[in-house]
Amino acid sequence: DGGITQSPKYLFRKEGQNVTLSCEQNLNHDAMYWYRQDPGQGLRLIYYSQIVNDFQKGDIAEGYSVSREKKESFPLTVTSAQKNPTAFYLCASSIPGVAKNIQYFGAGTRLSVL
Amino acid sequence: AQSVTQLDSQVPVFEEAPVELRCNYSSSVSVYLFWYVQYPNQGLQLLLKYLSGSTLVESINGFEAEFNKSQTSFHLRKPSVHISDTAEYFCAVSERDAGGTSYGKLTFGQGTILTVHP
Numbered sequence: 001d002g003g004i005t006q007s008p009k010y011l012f013r014k015e016g017q018n019v020t021l022s023c024e025q026n027l028n029h030d031a032m033y034w035y036r037q038d039p040g041q042g043l044r045l046i047y048y049s050q051i052v053n054d055f056q057k058g059d060i061a062e063g064y065s066v067s068r069e070k071k072e073s074f075p076l077t078v079t080s081a082q083k084n085p086t087a088f089y090l091c092a093s094s095i096p097g098v099a100k101n102i103q104y105f106g107a108g109t110r111l112s113v114l
Numbered sequence: 115a116q117s118v119t120q121l122d123s124q125v126p127v128f129e130e131a132p133v134e135l136r137c138n139y140s141s142s143v144s145v146y147l148f149w150y151v152q153y154p155n156q157g158l159q160l161l162l163k164y165l166s167g168s169t170l171v172e173s174i175n176g177f178e179a180e181f182n183k184s185q186t187s188f189h190l191r192k193p194s195v196h197i198s199d200t201a202e203y204f205c206a207v208s209e210r211d212a213g214g215t216s217y218g219k220l221t222f223g224q225g226t227i228l229t230v231h232p
Contacts, residue, residue: 004157006157033220035222040123040224040225041224042118042120042204042222042223042224042225043158043204043222044222045219045220048219058219090157090158092158101146101148101208101219101220102148102160102163103160103220104160105150105157105158105159106157107156107157108155108156108157110155
């Protein structure tokens, strides 16, 4: 089945630690996105990539980093510089063309600080 | 810059009652509009979309939304809700140019939690 797979489902981070969230898609989509969700704030864009080996900062990129070495993979690293990382993280991908912003979402990773 | 405002953070209703979830947007250019639904601890699922054509769009499970350009609104309605409709609903907007190409970014509203009581 085609879709977007995020792992792990739950993740815990210790003080000063970097952690990486995985996002894999087999939909052959060009564009991929990372969002952060906090209660009552909707979804906020962290980073997005419209093509392999290229990505752009979103609205809240500080304390995060990404890579896009393969079309199907877009991992997100939450660095120690992100002082408030506890949130639900969602990965999405979209199809090209006029309707390229019909975004399809993974099931999410919930990150908590120990 | 574009923005989206969902006017109600929580909407409680009884089963089989009608419901309206309100969404207003702001943009200096033409837009595409979306409603997504999120069940607890899950990702978002596309509920319906307005890209072009008829301003009234419908989903397969009875929801509908109407694009009103003059009022910059895209309210979501359902004439009779079910317990299974309990979820959080997000309105989203994407700007596009005159040729219909989007700029690759969605802006989401803050979400509306719909709770359907028996």
